[in-house]
Amino acid sequence: MTADTADILKVEGLTKTFGGLSANEDVSFSAPRGAICGLIGPNGAGKSTLFKALLGVHKPDRGRIIFDGIDITDISQQKRCRLGLCCTFQISESFSELSILEAVMVGAYSRTSSRAKARTDALVAIGEVGLTDLAHLRYSELNVFQRKKAELATALATNPKLLLLDELFAGCSLHEIAELIDLIGALNQRLGTTFIIVEHVLHVIMSLCSKVIVLESGRILEIGTPAEISTSPVVLAAYLGEDYDVDEHQKFGR
Incomplete structure (x- = not known):
């Protein structure tokens, strides 16, 4: 893979375990250059572990992380930052x-x-x-x-090429969320920065993202557009339970 390809990030078979428990299991996905992608899933799905693996906080047990044409699986957090991979600071x-x-x-x-x-x-x-x-x-x-x-x-x-946003919208009012949505969209258009957003406010994901990756129990459950994800029976079941009804289905997509 070279730096001029369409995907700025490619994750291949990433697996991370803690004491025999798989936090991420055979996770594979890509992020198109210049896109805004969402990473969602129920609590405990492995989203934070995946972000930390991308940033170099956790070293995967298996798999590869390719960023801007470079295999960064084994390089330091500082080098990843200098290459252009960053996360919003806590x-x-x-x-x-x-x-x-x-x-x-x-x-x-x-x-x-x-x-x-x-x-x-x-x-x-x-x-x-x-x-x-x-x-x-x-x-x-x-x-x-x-x-x-x-x-x-x-x-x-x-000066990131890819910026990971870890629940940036948490604790904000509806008005503030709307302002942040406009801001992220404008930064993406003006600077060309790629974003991957972990967020529980699904309105943010549906408003901003062109691609959504869904995790459940450490594995990829589904990847698709916001429209595809919001109407996927397996995603709805993961969030709402096997006995979800039509009204709950419609709430998810709002």
């Missing part, structure tokens, strides 16, 4: 007394050792998410929604 207490600008510069330093360049890149990323006027505020002064946007800016400052 809110950290260590950021609490940093300003937004300082926190986003942490992401920019993955690409440069120059303080001036890191500051410039951080300001660009902060502007992308609409927080320029708040750049001087400390993390501890931000509300949840502002922290989500600052977290996104920190990831953008690494």
Whole structure:
């Protein structure tokens, strides 16, 4: 596979076990370059384990991860970041007394050792998410929604080719979710960044994604478009139980 192929990410037969329990079992899928993909599944399906394997936090027991034409299965988290694979950072207490600008510069330093360049890149990323006027505020002064946007800016400052969003929308109001949906869509179009989104707010997945990967019990249950996934009997059964009815079916697709 070469870097000019249609898929920026290809996962082949990825398996990860913990104490004999398979968190991911023979997981294979691809992410088209420039697309927004969704990764969904019931609680305990293995979504977080898969994200951590992609980022290099967990080393797979079997399988390969090909990113932008390079086999990254055995390389470090830092090298993956420099290649352009990043995840939205979880809110950290260590950021609490940093300003937004300082926190986003942490992401920019993955690409440069120059303080001036890191500051410039951080300001660009902060502007992308609409927080320029708040750049001087400390993390501890931000509300949840502002922290989500600052977290996104920190990831953008690494100049990612593929950005993994781990429940970025959690804890947001309906209005804030709508704003984030517009923001992610705009970033995808303007920057060409590929996104893979783990999210329990299914409206987000249905609104943004062109491809959805469904996990259940660590295995791929189904892959398809949002329309295909939202009407799939096996997916509906996984979420709603074997005795789902038509009304519940319709709720899922909303």
